Amino acid sequence: MARQPKEIVSSLLERALPREQFQGDTQEEKLLYSVFGFLSATDFTDNGILLSNLGYSLARQDYNVCLVDFKVFYPNLYLYLNVPQNKRGNGLLAVLKDDRADIKEEIKPTKYERLFLLSPSPQDLMEEYFDFSMERVCEVIETLKKSFDIVLLDIPNNPPLEFCLGAMKQSHMGFFTASERIDAISNITRLLDFANSLGISAAKFTNIIFMNMQDIKYDFSMIKKLQLNIVASFPLAKGAAADALEGKLYIKDNTLINNQYKKELAGLLRCLLAQN
DSSP states (O other): OOOOBOHHHHHHHHHHSOGGGOOOBOOSSOOSSOEEEEEEOSSSOOHHHHHHHHHHHHHTTTOOEEEEEOOTTSOOHHHHTTOOOOOTTOTHHHHHHOTTSOGGGTOEEOSSTTEEEEOOOTTSOGGGGTTOOHHHHHHHHHHHHHHOSEEEEEEOSOTTSHHHHHHHHHOSEEEEEEOSOTTHHHHHHHHHHHHHHTTOOSGGGOEEEEEEEOOOOOOOHHHHHTTOEEEEEEEOOHHHHHHHHTTOOHHHHOSSOOHHHHHHHHHHHHHHHTTO
């Protein structure tokens, strides 16, 4: 049975790639759980490295993937994906301001096949993002969900901000990223309590990804008591940070990838796709 291309993704791919490389077909079976949110609970988590490598790995499995940078005050995913920054007012801001805007004009193709980015411009004024409602944020995510196989949300840990709560609300499954820091669990529980008080289900954000593990003595007992689930524990890989500084992807461009890093990434991929 021939698979049908989705209009938005096909148009982007056709502009981004030579015709002989054009493959606009999406997965034949639409995923039931396709929106995944990632929210940093502590410092030293490097969400940009995780999401860029994860997005690339999913795209390699023939999923059309869109990464969304909701860190509207300090966007940085465009740096990790080596994508030119948007001009002021373009990208995410243009989509939020006008529900009739052509979203395909604001989504940028990356140099990696099937991987795309919707991002704010670092030139946008911070105050331009103060007045958007949670409903508008949810509408944008709903549009992306209909247009891509998988949507990965980089969510700011800013509880009063609509981009934080709206993205949490629309995520089918959420992940806190954390490092071996003393405040990790308290930060997670406080945000979950706040979200739950507003009617946003905390159950889908009970997954934790530990990043930059350094094999220090760390008490994981509280995580078990709170019934939180550690789905991956990535080791500190200096090569991943070094590659990011050069606009490269660790999982693609490095010839000496840490075996534990590869294993944890493969496990995380299975976790995402197993929901379907």
